[in-house]
Amino acid sequence: SAGKSWRGEICNLSRQNKYYWVDTIITPFFDKKGRIERYVSIRTDITSRKEAEFALQRSQKALLQAQNTARIGNYTYDIVKDQWQCSSTLDDIFGLDADAVKNMDTWVNLVVPEHRNLVQNHFVQVMQDHKEFNLDHQIKRKSDGAVRWVMGIGNFSYDSEGRPLALDGVIQDITERKEIELRLKENEDLLNDAQRTARIGSYVTDISKGV
Numbered sequence: 063s064a065g066k067s068w069r070g071e072i073c074n075l076s077r078q079n080k081y082y083w084v085d086t087i088i089t090p091f092f093d094k095k096g097r098i099e100r101y102v103s104i105r106t107d108i109t110s111r112k113e114a115e116f117a118l119q120r121s122q123k124a125l126l127q128a129q130n131t132a133r134i135g136n137y138t139y140d141i142v143k144d145q146w147q148c149s150s151t152l153d154d155i156f157g158l159d160a161d162a163v164k165n166m167d168t169w170v171n172l173v174v175p176e177h178r179n180l181v182q183n184h185f186v187q188v189m190q191d192h193k194e195f196n197l198d199h200q201i202k203r204k205s206d207g208a209v210r211w212v213m214g215i216g217n218f219s220y221d222s223e224g225r226p227l228a229l230d231g232v233i234q235d236i237t238e239r240k241e242i243e244l245r246l247k248e249n250e251d252l253l254n255d256a257q258r259t260a261r262i263g264s265y266v267t268d269i270s271k272g273v
Contacts, residue, residue: 065090065098071108083112133235137216139166141226155212155235157203174200174209181214189218189226198236211240 067089073081084105093099135152139145144165153160156172173181177199184197195216202209216231 065092071112073112082107082109084108134232135234136232137230139169139216139229141228152233155203155210155233156201157205157208162204172201172204174202176200189229192218192220192224195229195231198240210235211237 067087069085069087071083072086073083076082085108086106087104089102089104090098091100091102133151133155135149135155137146137148137152146164146169148164150160153162158164158168162168170178170182181197181199185195187193188195195214195218198211198213200209201212213234213236214231215233216229218226219228219230220226
């Protein structure tokens with residue numbers, strides 16, 4: 063290639079019909095007149111490294127599929143730099159573009175106004191107490207304005223002097239589960255109101271024990 067060295071990773075087939083990878087460097091050597099006299103190839107077996115890379119790629123793909131199915135996204139928030147990064151699944155949950163600015167203001171603005179004080183107070187309290195962040199709250203998606211219930215879980219890391227450095231965790235879209243819980247609670251309240259109005263009660267019987 064115009065007298066320049068070339069480097070690349072090449073997959074070969076061995077005599078035993080097994081594939082192996084080599085990191086190859088091909089360098090030209092010149093004679094006294096500057097003409098290419100010969101090429102020297104240096105090859106390093108990198109099969110183990112490539113297999114590890116492929117295994118990691120498969121694991122990452124499986125993790126992404128699992129996150130999409132369960133509607134769970136992971137995040138890392140750098141408290142010092144006020145920046146957070148997240149998986150594509152969490153981008154989708156929040157309705158954010160992958161290249162959107164992501165800092166504390168971004169997160170707070172995603173939370174519905176009625177829950178912002180709750181979320182911020184919980185964040186500060188558990189960070190000061192060195193406890194786990196664990197809170198159900200509602201967010202409003204950036205892309206379409208849809209209101210969703212999410213469960214946020216995270217653990218803080220601190221420096222040697224106890225100053226918070228980062229928060230790592232997951233956020234899951236629990237809208238369907240939360241709506242069912244709320245409907246059950248409403249039905250339970252209606253039943254209790256009806257029983258109080260009619261002055262009747264309810265009971266549970268265990269046939270096996272005769273009670």
